Amino acid sequence: MTYFFLLMDFASIEQKWQEKWYSNRIYEARKEKGRKYFIHFAYPGISGYLHVGHMRGFTYADIIARYMRMNGYDVIFPAGFHATGLPAVSLAKKVARGDEATIEYLRRNGCPEDIIEKLSDPVEVVKFFSRVYVEDYWKKFGFLIDYTRLMDTISPGYKRFIQWQFRRLHELNLLVQKPHFAPFCPNCGPVAVDRSETDISEGGDAEILEFVIIKFRMDDKILPAATLRPETIFGVTNMWVNDEVEYVIAKVGEEEWILSEKAAKKLSYQMDGVEVVGKIHGKELVGKKCMAPVVEREIPIFAAKFASPDIATGLVMSVPAHAPYDYVALRDIGMPVEPIVIIEIEGYEIPAKEIVEKMGIKNQEDVEKLEEATQIIYKEEFHKGIMNENCNGYAGMPVNDAKERIKEEMMSSGIASMMREFSKRVVCRCGEEVVIKRIPNQWFIKYSDEELTEKSKEWVKEMNIYPKEYKEELPKILEWYGDRACIRQGSWLGTPFPFDESWVIEPISDSTIYPAYYIISKYVNEGKIKAEEMDDEFFDYVFLGKGEAKNDVWKEIRKEFEYWYPVDINLGGKEHKTVHFPVFIMNHVAIFPQKYWPRGIFAHWWVTQKAGMKISKSKGGAKPIPDAAQRYGVDSLRLYYAHIGSPFVDIEWDDEAVEQYKKRIIRLWNLFEELVALEGKENKIDEWLAAAFNDKLLAAKEAMKEFELRKAANALFFEIPNIFSWYMKRGGENKSVVMELVKKWVRAIAPFTPHIAEEMWEKIGGDGFVSLQKYPGVEGIDKSILKAEELLISLTEDIDEIIKVTQIKPSKIYIYTAPQWKWDVVEIAKKLQQEKRLDMKNLMNEIKKMGVNMKEAAQFANKLIQQMRKEEFIRIDEKEYFETAKEFLEREFGANILIYSGDEECYDPANKRRHAMPYKPAIYIE
RNA sequence: GCGAGGGUAGCCAAGCCAGGUCCAAGGCGGCAGACUCAAGAUCUGCUGGCGUAGGCCAUCGCCGGUUCAAAUCCGGCCCCUCGCACCA
Incomplete structure (x- = not known):
């Protein structure tokens, strides 16, 4: 086992499977099954290198996409880049003025010198980092993003798309003009006051x-x-x-x-x-x-x-x-x-x-x-x-x-x-103090519009929103949401405002209905349609079904749109709760027919740094993503994100915890090897294994219905392995049963840890990619056998406790199960419970007719009534079941085990057997 | 203020919506043992208190209530975190 730790070469396993996935283009969205699922994450702003915390949300999206794919959906999981707005410009400006810290940061992340020079141009920043995100982050993590649809917000086609959107908004009377007050430098013109201090040198947090x-x-x-x-x-x-x-x-x-x-x-x-x-x-x-x-x-x-x-x-x-x-x-x-x-x-x-x-x-x-x-x-x-x-x-x-x-x-x-x-002094990069300037005719998107707000609020009720607290919160946010200044002046990247091209549409407003553009971007990327061809007529036809197709490509795109839209899940960090998600909903509601309104939103929380630990210093979470992937393995990281905490709480990055997940993956691999090496024969415990496995698989699938990734991962990566371990400890060794369940298990974990799953799948001779298999179904779960094993476990615990307390070195352990008449009482009590008249009086009246020891019966009845409030009694032949585990018990306790039913004559020196109850055998140790 | 989230054992973190199976999952840390020349890794067990028979008692921020039964539901209080707009 030890050697394997050294031999476990995550990197080559990852590389092997990623190459196969990507060369077979299994990520590509295809219309095959007649059921589709559209998931995307809020595309990232281009702000330079990302850190491991950013991968949390992306990973969630990939897990969900893979899960849905295995559940019989045609999945479309596209991605793009938000190039407009400050981040890219901010980085470029810092490079341009030779900011030492920025250059050093680029070098530390392995940015080549010749690239650094180019990065003073924001367009180059977008180009370079788009590649980094795709090649070094997304592909390295094994994401099955549809890479044929990549796009950014400064491409000519996208700009045409946004202009169309704004002309639509105007037609709908959702653009209004009124005075506005905005930060302004007397020397440099409009500036942005934000925490990254792109334009300014002081006062980024001023209000x-x-x-x-x-x-x-x-x-x-x-x-x-x-x-x-x-x-x-x-x-x-x-x-x-x-x-x-x-x-x-x-x-x-x-x-x-x-x-x-x-x-x-x-x-x-x-x-x-x-x-x-x-x-x-x-x-x-x-x-x-x-x-x-x-x-x-x-x-x-x-x-x-x-x-x-x-x-x-x-x-x-x-x-x-x-x-x-x-x-x-x-x-x-x-x-x-x-x-x-x-x-x-x-x-x-x-x-x-x-x-x-x-x-x-x-x-x-x-x-x-x-x-x-x-x-x-x-x-x-x-x-x-x-x-x-x-x-x-x-x-x-x-x-x-x-x-x-x-x-x-x-x-x-x-x-x-x-x-x-x-609220505090704000100073421009040029040294001049920034003032607030009145803009008499600022354009706003009229989010205060009553009809739009109402329709959006109503629609939220129909949506799948995670976490559910956010679903409650959203209508209030929509209500509170005011008009938004949607254009600005200055040297920004972005789309010229169609009604006054000297202004640029600001970055929140140009990213509201963008998932629709993923339908088109594929055709742009393949050269099948040119930006110049995309006029209002085109967009009206493709998105609204108005007018006629000018050629077959238009028709095809329209068909694609009709198939894939609407968005099923838009996944993004909690920072989007009050900004992007509301406008995402409202613009869809305003512009598209109802059948294309978004179906769901998933807001995840963040990975934060440990208190006092600065980002981008050598220790802690700031380590570059490729380094972390190499050090821990991608599957370890994916499992870490999925399992370390609920998606809806902030988690603190913790190297040791990630290390722990890496060990967990290795342990799972070892367990897997042990399991597939089993060569034994049938055993009573086989039935339990199947029941327990399916029970946990069911729990995982139930959790995934609500995208409770943590719960699902817990069942799949912790509880199920424990079941396999217990099975072997109990002497289980049945090859065919184990192989059948391992095959299911490998498929079940594939969305979370796909590389290791593929490797396992290959080893057990599965067909094709496990990533493309059908997600395993749940077979009948025999509750009584689960209960029987549970009773066995609590029996061993009771024996343990007695030994601990009495300090007896056991040579013989006597186990007495409940006599038949007590089970008969249980049946009577169940009947009374169904009739809702279960109480001491009624039960004792019934028992009187049985002719048993009334004192003993009264004690038992009392306990039974209490117990029945907590659990349902299923008739189990405890003696028979314990007999099948006799060898195991003897091995565990190093003693002879003697099992008697409560109805047979037997050795009982301490008069213990009368305590025996259904589900609670009596024990005597000597 | 407006809107939201949270306080669970030494630490991290589930559970809370759907009360009972919670003497609270899992992990970390700690203790003991196995393997090993040793260390590490790995594996096993223990890890609130008391208890010479499977039991009893305590614990889920604080106080009170509902209930046969509360970490979970209700009310009040204390403390912490986040967003509040042209910034992605």
């Missing part, structure tokens, strides 16, 4: 905040105070300006506003007609008064350092009762005004004052604590606060309602407006 600007009047000028809490206008006591800052006077429409210079600049991107006309120093404002709107109160202007010219307008209204900053700043200057409380909240009188005192905040420089205090008060008040009597018409209203209403009211009466601002 866009919506400040309300409330206009305070000061003579003929406006002091625009920016706030996130417009409802606190009722508690305003003063205005804050920074007396170390020079402000500007800017014309905003007809008005003149005083605000920081930076604010004026930012605002000029968000509204028309902002023009700086003068300057005024903060010092000059301090001591003056201004008029607060809504409450119509005259309030003083004070100086505060925390009023930063970098944030919003640089002017802050002071609400000391509810804003810790304001309270502390006022306290710093000797409390010239008193806080006005406007929100009732349990546990507080003057919230800001109390929290500041409780946290021991010294002054306005104590920023960290002030931030925390602000957060606490904000949350508490927002969720639990009620506007009090100082708030006119809003008194008694919960804060979260009042906030929106006050904002709306002030906006519509012109005393407030909006300003968007990043």
Whole structure:
């Protein structure tokens, strides 16, 4: 056995079978059986090398595809690449600017030098990594993806397809135009603010905040105070300006506003007609008064350092009762005004004052604590606060309602407006600070459309969605889903927007109905149709059945589409739950007839790194996929993904665990060799083996109905091998029975660990590829024999326990099975149970008629009633069954085994036999 | 906030939807034994407590409830994680 460990050459087994599969093109979708299954995974964005965690979902898809193929479906399992969007561009830009870490990362993953040079071009990135994904990942893992259908989202044909989609959406009135606010660099134009920081050098995790600007009047000028809490206008006591800052006077429409210079600049991107006309120093404002709107109160202007010219307008209204900053700043200057409380909240009188005192905040420089205090008060008040009597018409209203209403009211009466601002500084790669720019005529896909939302929600009810929690969640997501800005400007890869080609369709919107294109991509790849030929007429015909075919290829493609569509499973990571999957559904619903709407979604969770372990460092999960495949073997990895945890929980990558699965595979191989070497004859235990095997196979198949891969893998790779082991331990050695079951088992495991399964299949002389065999069926499962063996096992456990407790070295073990009359009572009890009148009284009444020892009978009846709630009693001849296992028992315990039925005279010195019950023989050891 | 998920033995992780077969699968770790010159690998057994007869007691975040019966159902509480949009 030991040698085999060294000889187990996963790599050559994998290579051998992959070559055979691929040269025979068994992955190709063919219309043969009249039943089809369309599965695909959310195609990956091209972001560079992937790590072992990414293979989880792909592997699930392949397992399911293989399983369905073996279950008599024509399977279409295509794949492609999402080339649009940031990742590829991001990588290319990093290479272009010679980013050291990126170059090093490429080298570490074995990227050739001449390629690295080329990768400054995003198109080259797409080209190169498409190949890597196919050759180094998917094919190495043995995926039976239909490689004739590979495609990406920047090919000419795909672009035509997307333009057709958008023209359809337009016809359906699902494209709308309205103003939008987006990140913008004054030097470079539109930029993306995202965590990968492709365009920017700082602030990738910034959010866009919506400040309300409330206009305070000061003579003929406006002091625009920016706030996130417009409802606190009722508690305003003063205005804050920074007396170390020079402000500007800017014309905003007809008005003149005083605000920081930076604010004026930012605002000029968000509204028309902002023009700086003068300057005024903060010092000059301090001591003056201004008029607060809504409450119509005259309030003083004070100086505060925390009023930063970098944030919003640089002017802050002071609400000391509810804003810790304001309270502390006022306290710093000797409390010239008193806080006005406007929100009732349990546990507080003057919230800001109390929290500041409780946290021991010294002054306005104590920023960290002030931030925390602000957060606490904000949350508490927002969720639990009620506007009090100082708030006119809003008194008694919960804060979260009042906030929106006050904002709306002030906006519509012109005393407030909006300003968007990043939650933190965002700096462009060019060094300039990124601003938020108003785009007056942004195009949106109208996902808020009521009819579309309703239809989609209804359709979700018809879909197979895994996990089922997500099925519950999806309607709520669809409801919440708002219009999506679907085009943008900048140097992106993507499809030009058909109604204004200077814009590019953004990557979420160009990847909604793409599985339909897999039908066409095959013909493109084979050169049977050219992109130029694919006009709206073509797509209308192929997808909607409108108009006439211009040639036979069109007809063939239409037939293909009709056969393969709709998608049965779209599988993707949990990150798609609120982005891709909803638009996948909605666009299908909008564009296609109902019979082509998607049938299912499978959302899987992630493989994460161990806490504190950084991705892309030498240890842990960052190891390149080909290295992991080589080190552990592909089947080990596939089994690891399938079995380490439920598909619907995150798992932490763990090298040792993978190592364990590798050992498991080797052990299984050894078991397999042992089994096929058996040359013995029949035995009673053979029946049990068949029953137990089929029972577990049934469990696996049931699990696969709901794609519970883990459950199925557990039955196939752990429970069934245990059954085989137990069989041999029990003395089983029947060649024909074992071979028949091994043949089934090898087929059953093939979807999960196909390489090792093929190797086994070949060894036992199976026909063709095991991958193309029919998945094994379940034969009759004899429950009574399963139960009998179960009783035997619990008998050995009982004997073990007695030996352990008494420390007897057994020489003879007496086993007494239950007497006939007790079984008769069981029959009576079963009858009573069926009639739903099983209780002590009724049962004893019946027993009285039998003429047995009533004291013993009462004890037994009592236990029996309890037991019958838990399990069903099947009549088993325990004595006969135990006799067949006598040799085994004698071997196990090294003692003579004597088995008596409860009805025969026998040796019983300790008076044990009267305890014997059906399913619970009495035992005496000496 | 909105939406979702989770807390199970030393650790990881099933079970929970469909209550009883749960003194909680499987794995890791630990202990003992077999093989071996030895180590590793492999194999076998044990791994909550008590117990000189198969038993009893404890345990599934905390508190309470429903039930003959609760890890599982219901209510409340505490704690943790994730997504929230133009980013794939």
